[in-house]
Amino acid sequence: MTTQHPEYLGQVTHARREELKLSKQAVHASVGLNPLTLSKIENGQAGQIRKDTLSRLDRAMQWKEGSAEAAFVWRRPPVEASKSPATAPSVLYIPFPPELIQSTVKLAETVADAVGGDERLAGIVSNMDTVADRILRAWTIADIERQKFEGTLSSATIEMLLGHYMRRTPQAPTVQDADELLYLRWLLGRLPESVPADQEERFVQRWARVQQMFSVPGRITE
Structure with missing residues (x-):
């Protein structure tokens, strides 16, 4: 050509x-x-x-x-393709009040205190704590992705709002939980150097898909 x-x-x-x-x-x-x-x-x-x-x-x-x-x-100006109805993303971003997250975590802590050393309920308490942590982590990741896409994510936000979560050592009972924690750290630029390059590349690809989803008009719900 x-x-x-x-x-x-x-x-x-x-x-x-x-x-x-x-x-x-x-x-x-x-x-x-x-x-x-x-x-x-x-x-x-x-x-x-x-x-x-x-x-x-x-x-x-x-x-x-x-x-x-x-x-x-x-040197002809490009022509936009006809837009077909956008399909729903695999993850729907909706407003999720932080107070609800805090209440869920607090409830898990309250149940754990009430149970004390009762071994019969230890498994239930452990599962509840895991679920509460997953909810908190999912909300945190979604909020960081939104701020990162909008260009509003700042170091002050990370330290003041997310510092407590990042400094603690949450349970990672499954490989998926551990992977989600590493993705969260990647979003914040805090990925350990020991993470394999292929795993980091997966995070890059995941973020690229999130950007595409956010780029579809009406996909970010205020």
């Missing part, structure tokens, strides 16, 4: 990605477009671009098929 307007394609691609609030990792997760290739395209440094790469760019930028090629070859 004859290269004619790589700088124009780069400009419209960068502007569109910013408009959709997509990170390069999110684009990679959705269509498999290498972040380095995307950087070259956006910087106008792509001398040769394969057809399948342009097609992936169309899908990632939500353009009508052929728009990226038209911008690259003829």
Whole structure:
């Protein structure tokens, strides 16, 4: 393909990605477009671009098929693809009052104190504590994801609102619980150096999917 307007394609691609609030990792997760290739395209440094790469760019930028090629070859403005009704995400984000979280945790603590050393109820108390911790962790992760996406997450927020949860040592009875705790720490930039690179990459992919979900109009409920 004859290269004619790589700088124009780069400009419209960068502007569109910013408009959709997509990170390069999110684009990679959705269509498999290498972040380095995307950087070259956006910087106008792509001398040769394969057809399948342009097609992936169309899908990632939500353009009508052929728009990226038209911008690259003829400097034509991309055309947005017709929007089909958005499907419901696998996780629905809804307002969840912090007071309800606190009440749930407090209830678990109250039951534990009331039971005392009664071994007959020890298993029930342990399960209740685990459930309360999972609810608290799920709410914390969802709130951090929202703030991270909106660009409102600050170090002060982490220390003042989440410091207590991050410093304590909650139970991780299953591999999934342990993984969720590590994802929470990854979101806050507190992932231990001992975590394998492939596990960290899974967190990157998970965050990319969350960004895509938040980018769908009406998916963030105030």
